[in-house]
Amino acid sequence: MIGKPITGRSFGGCVRYVVNKQDAKIITAEGVRIQNAGAIIQDFNLQRKMRPELGKAVGHLVLSWSKEDLSKLNDGIMAERAKEYMDKVGIRDTQFIVVRHNDREHPHLHVIYNRVDNNGNTITDKNNFAKNVKACKEITLKYDYHLGDGKDQVNRQALKGKEKIRYELFDTIKAALKQSVNWKQLEGQLQKQGISIAYKFRSGTNEVQGISFEKGDIKMKGSAIDRSLSYASIDTQLNRNLQVQQQHAARVVNQPSLADQLREVIRQRTQADQVPIPGGGKSILETLLEPQFVSGPPDPVGDADIARRKRKKREAEQSQSQGISR
Incomplete structure (x- = not known):
């Protein structure tokens, strides 16, 4: 199972797109009337008024499974997995609808929720991507769903906005990492692509605590792009690359000449x-x-x-x- 978290400003456009799509089916909901898209939009906006200063009050999730999991899923199970996912990432005590779509080979659903909860508090979108990866992995392993081949199989052409930029950073950093054996080399490779590295140090020390990548006006934490791009993971990979290079050099030196x-x-x-x-x-x-x-x-x-x-x-x-x- 994989997830795609999105935040937006308009309940109207999001609800109409999700609910009015051909063969769309609302499989569960809470806190809103589900007679039609208009009633759902009205109920979401009514609760949103408790935090009028919150621009992006619309929470939108896309949860997808592999087509190999189709026999393990039905409307009821998919609704339960959506609720379990929301609980894991901290989406609780708020309005939501869960809508299943059938326009693709793989089973998938959309969740629309109100980031203004029932008590008028804001549901944070901080670290959404990292929390999404963790929750999807836990649910996939728990229910023995098909493990996909990772980001290599994602259709880049279909991505938009922040998600598109995230995958562009992922691809560029991974390519540069294969050609580097230390941080200086990695920085040089990324600078050629217009990407800089920002290190976060532990207070009062020179110990690196975290890492972010910047391109233009976009800045993302390494772990938010992908868990394999955290500072610790990258450092481990660079050390491994260095060891491989040293072993190869030793073999070349020790190999006798043709004569x-x-x-x-x-x-x-x-x-x-x-x-x-x-x-x-x-x-x-x-x-x-x-x-x-x-x-x-x-x-x-x-x-x-x-x-x-x-x-x-x-x-x-x-x-x-x-x-x-x-």
Whole structure:
């Protein structure tokens, strides 16, 4: 299960979009009349008046499951999971509606809630993203829902607003982290992309307590972008990258050159050739050095010349013999 928390200003636009969509179904609600979108909007706005200074009073959540979880879900179960999620992230004692949509392959629902609770207090949106990740993970593990492949599978083109920027930061930081072995290198990689790092130090010390990333007028905590981008997680990854680099460098230094490898092969073969044959015989090398093996191959040109000279000698001897007989 994954969640997407959103805050907004207008109950009218949000409620009409969620409730009036084709095949939309309100599966649970509290504190509002659900006859139609108009009644829901009116009830939300009535309670909102207790905190007129709160600009973004609209809370909107999208909770989604993998299509592999469809057999484990129905309207009642999805409504209960939405309530459980809200309790985990601190959305309590307020108006809300839970609406299931059926326009996608994967099961999902929308929750609209009032950030002005029933007592006129404001429901905080601080650390919404970090709380969202924690709650979704706990519910997914508790009910054995399908674990997705993470942010790599999210459709970036469909994202908007702050969520789009969050994923852009995630992708850029992850890419820079793969090429860095220390914080200085990481800072340099990110500066090329227009992103700076702001460190939060423990009061009165040089100990880093947290980290944020800034691009333009947007600033987000590392843990709010993704848990893997907290200061501790990044520091661990940088140290791991450094160890891998050092191990690779050590292997390169210790690896013998090609010439050394060839010399070693020749040395081993020479030693093998000089090993005496069992039974007292000569070694292979000694056998190969004997004259019959050292002498070169027959010389056909030289052999023909010798034969020609022998033939002339015989002819001369025969001529002399015939002369004497006469």
